[in-house]
Amino acid sequence: MDKRKRLMNVQEALALLNRLSEEESDGGEVSGLSDVSWVCSASDGSSDSDPEPLRKVRPSHPDPPLEDAPTDVPAHAEVCATEPSPAQEIGKDGTVWTVMEPCGGTGRRQIQNILTESAGPTPHARGNITDKLTAFMCLCDSLMLEEIRDCTIAEARRENGDRATWDVSIMEQKAFIALLYVRGALCGKNIEVESFWSEQWGNAFFNATLSRNRFRDIMRYLRFDKKETRRCRLTTDKFTHVRKVWDRFVHNSIASYRPGSDITVDEQLFPTKARCPFTQYMPNKPDKFGIKFWLAADVDSKYMLNGFPYLGKDASRPATQRLGENVVLRLVEPFVALLSKNTSLVGTIKRNKREHRPSVQGRAELFSTKVLKNDKVGLSVYQCKPRRNVTILSMQHQHVAISTERKKKPETVEYYNHSK
Incomplete structure (x- = not known):
């Protein structure tokens, strides 16, 4: 043949x-x-x-x-x-990860990583801001101040029937808030308030703005809701004491600023000794006790875009949705919808998650990086210390470059450190 x-x-x-x-x-x-x-x-x-x-x-x-x-x-x-086909690894929940080789460069930027809108004040804010006071009023508007004034007067008259004529004006409220700002700027959190009116050690700005007794009275009666209707509202909302004012503040924050290319989401503990059912104890924080808030902020300007307090287990959260996922989606909802609006996500993920391959919990060579990919999501495992590694989940970096410096940090770790 x-x-x-x-x-x-x-x-x-x-x-x-x-x-x-x-x-x-x-x-x-x-x-x-x-x-x-x-x-x-x-x-x-x-x-x-x-x-x-x-x-x-x-x-x-x-x-x-x-x-x-x-x-x-x-x-x-x-x-x-x-x-x-490249080597593949399977997580505990069946997630298939494809092992990729780190590349020498980032390559062409994807469309979801290109921001066409400019960051900064919105047209609404630019049209209303003429000086520092009007800039403040864009966030803390007259409706909020009137609500606080009415609730404060109601509390004073409820507590002191013989002082039914007690009153406070909007101008006095602004002066009160100004003193709180100055106290914070002077790092006076741990200084007794009375000391700021001292003739020898005090600050002249305090005496020129409000008298010490007037400041003390406003601080005593300051309220953000009316106690007569609080009991019925508490059955559905633990945060009802300041819910109306807080929601208005968040609404104004969203309406006044357009974020840049990077938005960071994290928790922050606001220290307080007030007795409430959702006070948190966080031993790794400087102030241990307080109210924990989940906040979304613009990375470049540090502007708070959205936020809400942690009130314990949320009954409205779907059973199939994890807490972290629920928090992120709620905070960025006014701005993005992830891939449907060409928005990518970059963040850390714990090593004990079921999506991980078992070898993530093991040790690797110091300053080494392993890159894995699942569909449009990449995972970078960086051995930053002899007994600890960092795992970065990214929808932005389709190719991961490695730094030429001594620690050989991957691009995903450097980007996360810069934008968190």
């Missing part, structure tokens, strides 16, 4: 191999006339030896000369149209 070279595409080669497997006989000639052809060849040795895989060639002219080739194609011949 004449030995001739076969030119075939992938589908024809697979069909030929299937027929060989079923009929256990030699195949006839199969020709292919496409621009890129697949050349199937076998070794010159015995049939027991492994055949060479198909190799991809491009003919130098439309009618390449034929060369002698064996007609016997083993039934177990392997057709390789592309490179072998």
Whole structure:
């Protein structure tokens, strides 16, 4: 039988191999006339030896000369149209991760990483801001001040029937807030308030703004809701004491500023000694006790975009949705909807999550990086310390570059440190 070279595409080669497997006989000639052809060849040795895989060639002219080739194609011949698939690792929950090689550069930026809108004050804010006071009023508007004034007066008259004429004006409220700002700017959190009115050690600004007794009275009666209707509201909302004022503040914050390309989401403990059912104890924080808030902020300007307090287990959260996922989606809802609005996510993930492969909890070479990918999500595992590694989950970095510095930090870790 004449030995001739076969030119075939992938589908024809697979069909030929299937027929060989079923009929256990030699195949006839199969020709292919496409621009890129697949050349199937076998070794010159015995049939027991492994055949060479198909190799991809491009003919130098439309009618390449034929060369002698064996007609016997083993039934177990392997057709390789592309490179072998990379190694894969499987997490405890069945998540399949494909091991990728770090690249030398970031390559072309994807569309979801390109911000076309400019960050900064919105048209609403620019149209209302003329000086520092009007800038403050964009966030703490007259409706909020009036609500606080009415609730404060109601509390004073409820507690002191003989002082039913007690009153406070909006101007006094602004002066009271100004003193709180100055106290914070002077780092006077741990200084007794009375000391700021001291003739010897006090600050002249305090005496010129409000008297000490007037400041003390406003502080005593300051309220953000009316106690007469609080009991019925507490049955549905633990945060009802300041809910109305807080929601208005968040609404104004969203309406007054357009964030930049990076938004960070994290928790913050506001220290307080007030007795409430959702006070948190966090030993790793400087102030241990307080009310924990989840906040979203613009990375570049540090502007607070959205936030809400942690009140314990949320009955409205779907059972299939984890706490972290629920928090992030709620905070960024006014701005993004992830991939549906071309928005990517970058963050850390705990090593004990079920999506992880078991080897993540093991130790690797110091300052080494392993990159894995699942669909559009990448995972970078960086061994930052001998007994600790950092795992960064990213929808932004399709290719991860490694720094040339001593610690060889991956691009995802450097980006996270910069934007958190």
